[in-house]
Amino acid sequence: MRIITLTLFTFIFITLTACSFVKPYQVDVQQGNIIDKKVLEQIHLGMDKDQVTNILGAPLLNYPFGSDTWEYVYTNQVNGGKIVVNHLRLEFKNGKLTKFLP
Numbered sequence: 001m002r003i004i005t006l007t008l009f010t011f012i013f014i015t016l017t018a019c020s021f022v023k024p025y026q027v028d029v030q031q032g033n034i035i036d037k038k039v040l041e042q043i044h045l046g047m048d049k050d051q052v053t054n055i056l057g058a059p060l061l062n063y064p065f066g067s068d069t070w071e072y073v074y075t076n077q078v079n080g081g082k083i084v085v086n087h088l089r090l091e092f093k094n095g096k097l098t099k100f101l102p
Helices: 002-018 037-042 049-056
Strands: 029-032 069-077 083-093 096-101
Touching: 037 049, 049 083
Parallel strands: none
Antiparallel strands: 029 069, 069 083, 083 096
């Protein structure tokens, strides 16, 4: 009986400690508008709001007191690692892009 109990205890101990060595798969998490170099190369000063929306999509943040500043935020986390944040601010005047800060 003692051998069975010892064997069972050893089996349970090995099974439970083995779980701590295996890292489970974690899903990549992307949120917001995807901002990369290809997209930024298409943006230039003087574009109107419709052209920018066609390239970048709708802005994530609009300022409530005026729609002349748009904010695009994109976060990416690969396999549970560090969260990388990309931020883009666009400023318009008279419906034309006057400044963008990546």
